[in-house]
Every structure is written in structure tokens, then in C-alpha cells.
Amino acid sequence: MVGGGNDAFIGAVHRIASRIDDQYELVAGALSSTPEKSRASGEALGLPRIYDDFKKMAAREARRKDGIEAVSIVTPNHVHFAAAREFLKRGIHVICDKPLTSTLQDARKMVKAVQESEALFVLTHNYTGYPMVRQAREMVANGEIGAVRVVQVEYPQDWLTIEQDFKQAAWRTDPAQSGAGGSTGDIGTHAYNLACFVTGLTATELAADLAAFVPGRRVDDNAHVLLRFDSGAKGMLWASQVAPGNENGLRLRVYGETGGVEWAQEDPNYLWYTPFGEPKRLITRGGAGAGEAAGRVSRVPPGHPEGYLEGFANIYSEAAAAIRAHRDGSPVPEGVIYPTVEDGLAGVVFVDACVRSSARNAAWIKLV
């Protein structure tokens, strides 16, 4: 693991997620930006092999016979590319937190680095790991709501309603570390990715009206975005970090010619299915009406809620399946899905387009 030291949130999440299905063992790390902090964090976790920095780690692990097969990169965004490159070029698989990078330039380099590597690259757009998100995607793909017309996606939070000075907030509101997008990068990319993942559509252009409501904030903390998709479908995306009462309110609603699906991250075991002209149906994870796509990433019976960590673990387990297939030279098993570097690039393109559109008074910007 690179990043994820003592005071990081997402590092601990990755560690738990990787343990849940017993597919990974954490054996090495460069957990922080200084050798001292990295050592302290590594020792606190009882890591067998602790490195001063990711360069040394990549070089030495690549030389070991029992070196790591895969690395998780959970640093602030601006470090993703430099770190990933070191491992990719040595054939070590990379599991990287989102957004892909802090700049569009880096994102394009990352795509190239992945293309030139034999190793796999997995981006942890973890919300695509939720069983009922898989269910929604499968239903849309199967035509159960007809051709998609309208996509409403939102991701409101409230933690940046006031100025915050703890570390999580600090780097996420510093353009040098997070990238030019604030709410767009941190959560808007998740919302955008989810909308595309479930609908199977490609967004072709967007118009964005961004705001930084909190005095002194250097990146957007609220984003209003209009979307147009290749199929003619239209969408709205709202991301906000200044919406009091919203903790992590990612929510997707998709409406087609014959029905709709609605899903909310905070109550992830439910999916509303609304066939036009019939009563609404509440499909539950593992319950009647839930299909194969949800079932294969589910662990416990209906009514026993799975949550954020299990959804995150599904990305890790999909990655493990892909890594095993890669190792064996066999095809990736049917049904395995994980977010790729191209998804990551699409997210950074989205952020870049939002920022440019907003600077031009919400003019339309092409995405493809």
C-alpha cells in the first residue's frame, strides 16, 4: 500500500475491503509522505516490509521473489500517477483510489502507462461494487426500463459547509493536491461514473455552473451540471459539499421509455423498480427479483444489510479474480467487472470540462 498512514480515512477502508473476502494479504507499504511517518504507520499496522517511499518500494518489491503482486495507491490525488507509474512499469498490478489523477495531463499519461504495462489497473469507484447498483445496471441492460431518457444523479454532502482545517479537508480543498475540481473531483466523479455505469451510456457534452460558497475556498463546493448522452438521453448532476443534513447522499434515478430505477447509497440494499403502469416494486439485495449480477457480489441473505465496506470489498474481489485470471493466462471470469483506467480518464475529463464550462458561463463542453 502506498499512502494510507495513521491519519488517513481511505487507507483503512482499503485495508478492510481487501480483507473481507480473504483474497489479499498486506505485506509491504510506503504509507506516508515522509520516511518517519511511513515507518510509524507501518509499525502500527505490523507491516512486514516498510519503505521510505513508493519508489524504493516498487524497486525492491519487484526484485523479491515473494514481492507483492498488487499495490493499492491511496495517496492524495496528485501523487496517484507518479506512484502508479513505478509499479506499472515493473509489472505490479495497481489498485488506485479515485479520481484517477489531479490533472488531465497526468490522466492521459496514466492511460498510456497502463497500456504499456502488462499489469492490470483497477480504479476504486467503489459505488459500482454495491449489489443493487449491479442489479440496476443489469436491469437497464436487459431492457427492463426501455431506452433511457432521463438520468438524475446527485451526491450531496455537508461536511464542508463551514471552513474545515483538518487533514481530510485540507488536501481535498487544495487545487495543487486534489486538482482543479473540488466537489466535482471528490464526489462528482463518483456520481458521473455511477450514472454511466448503470445506464451504459456515454455522456457527450456537459454544461456546468460551479460555485465556491464558503469564503476563501479555492475549489468548487457545489456543482450544477447538465448532461447530454450519446443516445439522446439527458441528465442532471448535482454534487455538493455544503448541503446540511446530507452525509453521503449519492443517489441515482434513471427513467426510460417503459420504467425507472432508483437507488440511494445510504440505503444501499434497496432498489426501486418502477415499471410504468404498475405498482412500484422494492427489490432487495438477495430478495425476490434480484438477479445474478447482484447475487454474485453478495454475501449474506436478504434483510441482513451489507454496506459501504462490502461494496468496496467487491471491487477488491473483482480485482482479485482478474489478477488470478491474469496469472493463469485465462480469461476473466464471466460477470467480473471493475472500473478501469479509461473510466478514470473519463472522470478527469468530466472534472476538467466542468471547470472549463463554468469558467465560460456554463457553456457546453464536449466530452468525447
Place this chain on the structure above:
Amino acid sequence: MVGGGNDAFIGAVHRIASRIDDQYELVAGALSSTPEKSRASGEALGLPRIYDDFKKMAAREARRKDGIEAVSIVTPNHVHFAAAREFLKRGIHVICDKPLTSTLQDARKMVKAVQESEALFVLTHNYTGYPMVRQAREMVANGEIGAVRVVQVEYPQDWLTIEQDFKQAAWRTDPAQSGAGGSTGDIGTHAYNLACFVTGLTATELAADLAAFVPGRRVDDNAHVLLRFDSGAKGMLWASQVAPGNENGLRLRVYGETGGVEWAQEDPNYLWYTPFGEPKRLITRGGAGAGEAAGRVSRVPPGHPEGYLEGFANIYSEAAAAIRAHRDGSPVPEGVIYPTVEDGLAGVVFVDACVRSSARNAAWIKLV
């Protein structure tokens, strides 16, 4: 009453609403577009005085000593102005369904007609009559959420998901009768009015991306709108008639510097109040935390749900209070609020701006 014959939906609603608080007696009407239908509908209702058309009705009622004090106009939109003018110029108060008119030109004429009349004009933006909408407005005005930053309002329905040919659908999708806006006029105006009513803000410009998804439809059935307000607040408005599973999903969320409020029309007795840094609170109509503004338009104790008809009745009762004050030459009692012709004009300006913006690829259009 003008309009509201046998097969009309909204006429019956106005009649019930006017009865609930026992402030009106229905004694005369020109209920339909032909004398025969008007007579048949009037007889079915046992109306004492039935007229062939609204012109005759206005003229004759104005001459009677016991003539009507107020008229309800519940025709399709394109008739509102012509009908209202007849009564206004004779000093008969007008209670008119929304949107104000089908064209901006008529809307401006209506404002002039009201200004030149001694009579009152009340527009039935009925959702402003709900107690918890009044509560939300009072809380925002009292600073309980701080300065407003973000306004999310939506009004999804699904009844026009497929082509419909019954009367309700027919005139609402005919630009000659409904005006140039489809979903924008029929429900977008409600959403827009509600957002302005609760926040007390004035929208200054908008950018709209409209769609007519159903083949052959001549007016928009889905509207994605970005809003900017005079205070610097920003908003999103979504109106749709093609969102399966949504019956009448008007919903408003307002977020300020220190808190938020959330209200949904289908569950109207609840208001979420979300002060930043405190647990969310569910305020109920009549319950603890509900204030004076809600209390004065509420009839039964908390837990005994009031609904659409009671909210509508509140507009009628507010109008009655204003009419009585007018009659007595006394000031309108404190707390009485009703939508005015200016609110109606703002709605028609909104529709016109949406249509023009969308025709110019969602360019910003000034509203004031």
C-alpha cells in the same frame, strides 16, 4: 365558476377546496366552452344560475344585487385572460388557476387589468397553501438556515410517459391551449413558484435544456433548468412528465449557510430541518417545532394527515380573508398570504425563458 365542467379535474378540486372552510357558496357558473355542456354541467351540480359563457355571466352577475363577489376561473390556460378581464373590469374578485396565461403577452395584459381593477386577483399556486411549506418559508425568513446557497426543486410525474389521448392530456400538450411550455408550464411553474415562495429569493436568470421525449409531442415533457438568484444562490429545477414511478413528486430542498429544509408534496405533513452539526429533525404539521405560520392554516392535530385539498382550501380561505378585509376597507389580517398576479407573471416569464433558452442551446436568459 368559469370552466370546470363534467370531465374536468381541477374544477372539482376548486369546488371542494372552496367548501372545506365554509367561506364560499357556489351560485353561478359558465362551466364549459359550449352553452349545452355548460348547462349540463351546471345542472349536474345543482347550480342556481347557469350561463352560456363567461361574458354573459360577468355582465349579468355584476348587475345583480346578490351577484357573485368572486369568480373562480378554471379553464384551459389560453382562456384565463379573456375570462378574468370580464370580471375584473366589473369589480368582481378573481381566483384563477395557474399558469396565469398561455402567453407572455396575455400575462402582461392580465397584470395591467388587475392594476386597473378594484378587485382582488388570487392565483391558485396551491402548493404554497400547505402548512409545512409555510413553515419552511417562516424558518428561512427567520434565518434558521442562514443565507440560502443552494435550491434544489423538482416536480417529476409519469402520466405522459406514453402518448395519452384523454382530455386532460390533450389540452395540456397543445401549445395553442397550454402555451409554449409543456412540463414547464403545467408543473415547472409550480416548482419555480414554490422555490421562490419558500426562499424569498428572486431568480435573475436561467438556462434550460428542454426535451419532448414522446414521439409527436409538441411541447416539452422534460425540463432541466439551472437557476441563479439575486442573492448569489444557485438552483436546479427539474420538471418531468415522463419519469415512471413519480406520481406528483414536487419536492423542494433549500440549503443555507447554517442548515437546510426539505419538503415533499406527497408526504406534506413532514418537514425535515437539518441544522448543520446537529441531528436531523422531523417537524410535523401541528407537532413540536411547528410555528405560527403553519398553525394558522392547519385544522386537525398532528398525526391526522392533511392533504392536497386542505392545502388548496388554504388558498381559498386566504382569499376569503382578503376579500372580507377588502369589503370592510380594513387591512388584510396579519399572516394572510396568497399568490398574486405578479407571481403569475413570474411564472409565465419563467416558461417563456425556458423555451427561449432551450432554443438557444441552454443559453442564459434574464428573468428580471
Place this chain on the structure above:
Amino acid sequence: MVGGGNDAFIGAVHRIASRIDDQYELVAGALSSTPEKSRASGEALGLPRIYDDFKKMAAREARRKDGIEAVSIVTPNHVHFAAAREFLKRGIHVICDKPLTSTLQDARKMVKAVQESEALFVLTHNYTGYPMVRQAREMVANGEIGAVRVVQVEYPQDWLTIEQDFKQAAWRTDPAQSGAGGSTGDIGTHAYNLACFVTGLTATELAADLAAFVPGRRVDDNAHVLLRFDSGAKGMLWASQVAPGNENGLRLRVYGETGGVEWAQEDPNYLWYTPFGEPKRLITRGGAGAGEAAGRVSRVPPGHPEGYLEGFANIYSEAAAAIRAHRDGSPVPEGVIYPTVEDGLAGVVFVDACVRSSARNAAWIKLV
């Protein structure tokens, strides 16, 4: 109207309910227990004919050619019988609030008085007027959940959590006025009636553990009741006036061999239908899946919530249909349902059994 003076809650409810569908005109009343108060209340309402007491009212109205056809009795419980008797014996229809009487003896007399009268008797178990309650009843009757096994009904409130001294509380906690049951009489009877109404079953015995938690309270404020039905089904009934956070939480859940239905009074436009082995379905008033029984007592389209007053009005309108049929000598129209004096007797038997069972340490008491 008898009772329902200035400071009464339920009188105003009855008046609004009687107006909503324009089937009644209120022309006479003895609205309070003293002539002075009765007069003051009557004048405040603008009543044409005000009486000192119900005896005079019954006698004089019966003699008038234009005398009342029906009377609403909305006094405290212990007056119901004496008042109803006066009207029944003169052939004036009675619409009476619940519970039927304050004592079992009076209840039996009331049944006899109704049997001996030509007039109709309607008990306002108003919750049976809700469209989705009718829907539930129709679905159970049609076998859509199979033979009923389990009935869970509850009616928690919180307004008597502390000692209250206003009038509503005073008579409801005085055994001389309300009867021996407190929560059992005031709300338990509603819950019991609803359970029997929806399931179509007859309860054969009960075991009750009552409590009066508030110091000094002379009647039960919490009731835990086990029920057994003639079909072999079993049930639980909970009524409470001391459950903080519950305003008027009447809720019914019925489970049969092949499915279930769930309904809650505070969100009355929804009915959950849970066929075993299929996703849960949310049926809405007026929406897809709602049938004839709900449709005929519904006024506005789905998504436009109807509430407590509309449900109450349905009882009045059913009564009006029955009265018109009675007047015409024709059969009551198909589908018309209203609670009868026998339902009222069953409620008083229920209260009496609860009190006796609890006094015998929750021994089983036969109900039929």
C-alpha cells in the same frame, strides 16, 4: 349536531367532513352541555336553529316539516346513548362518534334502540373510510394474501405521556365520561375495529395487560392485548397514549398464507402489498394496482394526498348514500359500507373484555 361546541376537537372535524362532498347542510344544534355555551357556540357557527339541549332539539326538529334528517352526536362518550335515543325514537338518522357508549349496558341499549327505530345508525370509525384501508379489505377478501394467519395492529400516541389538564384530556381520562377504558376506549377501539374490518374476521377471545403509567391516572394509558380469531388467526394489539414520538400511529399489518398487507394511518395514501416470493409492491391511492373499493371513495389523482378529513368525509358520504336509499326505499348502492351499531357494540365489548382480562392478570375473556 349534538356536542361539538367551541372548544371541542371532534365537532369541527365532523362539520368539515360533512361539507367536503356537499351532501349535508348543518342547520340545527345543541352544541354544549349548558344552554349558554350551546347558544354561544351555535351563534359562532351561524347556526339557524340553536337548542338548549338535545331533548328539546330532537322533539322540535321532529315536529318541523323541514326538520333535520340526520343528527351527528359528538359529545363525550357517556352522553352518546341518551342523546341518540331521543333522535332514533323519532326516526331521525344518527351519525355517532365512537366509542359507541361508555358502558356495556348502554351499548346493548343502543343496539336495541336502533333495532326498534326505522332510522339508520352510523358510527364514525373514520379510519375505515380511508381508500387504502378499503383497498386492503378488498384484497384480503379477494384472497390476495390467502387465509389470514397473523394480525398486528397498533395505535400509539404520546399526548398523555405527562398529566394533561385541558378539556380533551380531562374527559378522556375520566372513567365516568369516557368509560372504564382509557387508551383501550379512545384508540384501542379504532385499532380493533380496523383489524376486524380489513381481515373480515371475528375476534373470539382476548388477553389484556393494561397499565396506567402516569401517576394518578384512573384509566389505562397503555394496553397490550393478545387476540384470537374465529379462523384460527392470532393477533396482537397495542394501544398507547404514552409513547413519545408517536402522534397518531395507527398501523395495521396482516399476514396470510401467501402474502401480506401493511398500512399506516399517518401515510394513508400508501399500501404495501407483499406477495410471498415476489418483490414488495407499494400500491398508491389512485395508482396502478388500486381497485374499485378504493377508487369509489377517492377524489383526486394519485400523488395528490388525501388525508384524515377526506377519510372521515367518506363515512359521511357513505351515510348520505344510505340515507338517500332509505328515503327512496331503494337498496343501499353496491359498495357502500359504514360502521354500524353492531360494530360499536363490538368495540365496547372489546373495552370491557380488556378491563376484565387485565383485572384477572391477563386471563382470556370470550368476546362472542
Place this chain on the structure above:
Amino acid sequence: MVGGGNDAFIGAVHRIASRIDDQYELVAGALSSTPEKSRASGEALGLPRIYDDFKKMAAREARRKDGIEAVSIVTPNHVHFAAAREFLKRGIHVICDKPLTSTLQDARKMVKAVQESEALFVLTHNYTGYPMVRQAREMVANGEIGAVRVVQVEYPQDWLTIEQDFKQAAWRTDPAQSGAGGSTGDIGTHAYNLACFVTGLTATELAADLAAFVPGRRVDDNAHVLLRFDSGAKGMLWASQVAPGNENGLRLRVYGETGGVEWAQEDPNYLWYTPFGEPKRLITRGGAGAGEAAGRVSRVPPGHPEGYLEGFANIYSEAAAAIRAHRDGSPVPEGVIYPTVEDGLAGVVFVDACVRSSARNAAWIKLV
């Protein structure tokens, strides 16, 4: 691990739960009732040490220097005691699934065995591991709802609505394996334990009306139970396996003199807190209003839902904390709570009392 072979549900749950916080390593097992199955299951899991049966496992592990410190027992109920005894008498800590045993006799022996052992005994009443259950308990203990008056607990499921013949259903409906209680033992014990855990009260007597609705079923599938507590509080408990639409609907509502708390297992990250005379508040895991007791068993920020497995993992991590303290001879850290053998005995006493009460027509049975 003892039990938990290939086709068992709860074994896999225990394994995941033990991994989440990285406190356990699974190294040995006797996973099934025959040596062959045990071996096959152990190999599928890659277990280092596989035993034919629990006797051999206990004996040999106790002799190893690197033998197991603790064992998880996840067999059908009737095996719990015999298995636990082997480990307890050798000083190996036992983590045992609930209910404690299938008979009251065994339960008493288990208590004795624990008392005579130096080892710890932890019962996985996993629902007590949910953060918001801890929150509720802390709030009740802190007097935030006043003295408890009413306890409503229920645990409806629907999976046994029809006769099932797969393994999970088979042993749970066989009195020889599950004990005399069906729904009472499998889920009623959870509900009962939860009610006592949160309120801190001791139930003193109960009256139960059990049913076996499905033809041919030999144990109860529906239980209606009245409860009385030492403090004078009263309760109702409903457990059902035949309530269509209910997956795993454990729900607890506790009402005191000044407020209430409400929690539902299927939406476990929320706790309603209802102080009398104030608006209801929705406390979220990790959000404002959540205290220390919830915080110490929580992993991710508010809005990132934790679920069943994390709650289960909390029991394992509490056990780990206790085991480490035991190893070090230090006191158990403050705040650590886990269900004990006495809680297990209380559960078996509850089942026994339910069965005896029901056999005597719901007579009251003393519990203490």
C-alpha cells in the same frame, strides 16, 4: 472453528466477521459432523489443521504450543454444549453462536462449565454489536428517555411461510436439533436479548401464545409474547417466520417517561430519538448526536453505511479485547461489552418459558 462447513450460512458469517478488524487468524477446524465433510470443507478454506471432530480438535490444540487461543462454535444448537465443554475445560476461549443450547438442562450445564473454566465465553448475539444499538443503550442508561415504561420488540421474517426442505430450514424446524422453540429460539431470543440489552431491564415474567401455522411444522413459527420487567415496565414481543414481506425485520422501540428510541435492524445506521415535546431527531452512526458507545464500534464516517457483518465483527473485536486483557492479566478495557453465558441462559429460559406458557394457554411464567 467447530461447524460452519460448506453448506452452512452462519459459519461464513463468523469467518468474515473475525477478519474485518484483523484480530483473528483461522488455523484449525472441525467443520462438519462427519470426518469426510469436515476435511472437504477445511480444505476448501485452506485450513492448516483439519480435525475429524471437535473432541480431537480440542485435545490436540490444547497440547500444541501454537494451539488456538479461541474457538468459534457454529454448529446446530444441540451440539453447542458438548463442543464448548471440550474447549472450556482445556482453557480455550469459546465464541458460541446463539441460542446457547437446545435445552434448558444443557444451558445450566454450560453456565457451570464456564464458571469452572478459566476461559472466556462469548455468545454471538450479534445485534448488540450494531453501533446504533450501543447508542440506544447508552442513551437509555444516561436517562435520556427517563424511566422505561413500554418496550415493543419484534422480529418478523417470512422465509418459513411455506414448508422448506433445504438444510437451513431443516435443522431449525427440528426440535431435536434446534430445541423446543422454533421462531422463539431462532429469532425470539435475539429480540428478547436486544430488548434487555438496550433497556438494561430484567424481564420477570411472560405470557406467550405460540403457533405453528404451517401444516406439519413441529415447532412454533409465530410467537406472541407479553413481557413484564422488574421495574414495572411492560413489553410485547413478536417473532414470526411466516410474515410475508419481512426479511429480517428485527425492530425495537422503547418508550420512557420523557422520550423514546426506535431502531430497526434492516436500516441499522439510524436511530430515532423522540424526546417528548420536541421534534423527532434522526441520529446517524457517526453523525451529530452519536456518542462514545457507538463511536468506538464504528469504522467509517456517517453516510457510509455499515451493516450486518460489521455489527457481527464488533462482537468478535470485543471478544478479542477481552481475550487480550485476559492474556495480559489486565482489566477488560472500558466500554467493551459482549454477550455472556448468562445472557445465553436467559435466552434459553425465555424459550422454555414461552413453550410452557403457551402450553398452559398463555399463563404467566416466572423468568427469574
